[in-house]
Amino acid sequence: MKKTTYILPVLVVAVVLALSSLFVVDEREKALVLQFGQIKAVKEEPGLAFKIPLIQEVVRYDDRILSLDTTEIEVTPSDDRRLVVDAFARYRIADVVRFRQAVGAGGVRAAEDRLGAILNSRIREVLGADQVTSDTILSEERGDLMLRIRDQARISAAALGIDVVDVRLKQTNLPSQNLNATFERMKAEREREAADEIARGNEAAQRVRALADRTVVETLSEAEREAQIIRGEADARANEIYADAYGADAEFFAFYRSLQAYERALTGQTSTMVLTPEGEFFDYLRGADAQ
Template sequence: MKRITYLVPVLILAIALLLSSIFVVDERQRALVLQFGQIRQVIEEPGLNFKVPFIQDVVYYDDRILSLDTAEIEVTPSDDRRLVIDAFARYRINDVVQFRQAVGVGGLRAGEDRLEGIINPTIRAVLGSDGVTSNTILSTERATLMDQITEQARARAAVLGLEVLDVRLKQTNLPAQNLEATFARMRAEREREATDEIARGNEAAQRVRAQADRTVVELTSEAQRDAEITRGEADAERNRIFAEAFGQDAEFFEFYRSMTAYERALRNNTTMVLTPDSEFFEYLGNSGLGATPARQ
């Protein structure tokens, strides 16, 4: 019974030692076995592994492609037009031993700080080189510039055990102090274009109105001319009919004209003051048609 009592703590201690000596590396990781801070083993394959309990430690590093969003920086291209650049990088830990030696116990956070300290100066150097203007950065040549940044950053990051796979520019903006001035200039330009368009529209409208007024005058003139011609032809036809009627029966024609004159003169209850011997109402004073007709 006493032997069993002694064996239980020993068994528990043995199990604890066994469990503390086992560690697992999955397919997304690589690991370093450290003994008193010194690298004793590099585990690059996934699976079950062993270490010396309480003496050796295991440090895991991500074996996947990682992403780093760098802080915004200002660059000055050769045309002295400052730009704010926001970039990101894709990288992986290529050599875990070299990475551990470079960053120490700082781990991935320290490695990313060191990598950002490489990428940002590289961006400034490439985008600020001779011949690179702000228009170049914003044009299709941007891809070539990003390739240059990637190649230079990859060469400089190799000492950290990192492989830079790609560096891309997410955004390219003007500094805040220049942005409002640029917007104001753009607004002024658009307002000037709008004013020009309005002026051209008014000019075109005036041409249309002038053409319409001219057309109205021409049509009115032609209509008046045609009316005068028609009126003249009608007067001529009337005179011809009167002449024919006068020629056929001059006495009846004179009588008809006198009756027409009476009708027109007395149409609106007109009061007329005439001398007793006036010839105007001669047909009314005589019973016969042979008297001398009144004159209009």
């Protein structure tokens, strides 16, 4: 009975010690076995592992890709137009030994503080470089800038045992105190561009109108010249006909010309003529007896 009394506690302690010496590494994590703060073993493969109870402890780190939102910072591109940049990064713990040595017991929280400082430094460095303007940051070249930030941050973060997978600029805004001034400047620039376009349009319209006016003048001049030629030819032909008629019958030609004169002189309601009855104008109206 006394033996049983001693054996049971020993068995319980042995079972507890045996169980406490076992631990499971999940496929989504990596583990370090520490003994008095020193790294004794690295467990990167999922499965069952062992440690010395009471003396050694297990520290687990997430092996998945993690996300980190950086704090908003102001950057000044080469055109001196300040921007407020908000970014985020995707990273993973690539080397757990170096990660533990770099951040110690601070773990992921301490690592993210240091990684955030690295990212902000690289964002300022890349976006503030020569030939990088605010328009460049807001254009399609934004993707190339993010790749440069990622590559430079990856080099610095390697000392922490961290691999920076990706860096993205979430928002790129103007500082609130500069918004009104920037909007006014953009408005003035657009108005200037509009005025230039209007001036160029007016200049083009003037050229078109001048060309059209010149074409009209040339066309009218050419038409007038041709009309004068036609009238001259018609007058010459009429004179020729008159001459032939006069040569054929002078008396009939004189009679015809008198009728034309009567028609032109006696038309209208207000025409007044003062002539003597014996004048030659009425020779063909008096008849043969009057003569």
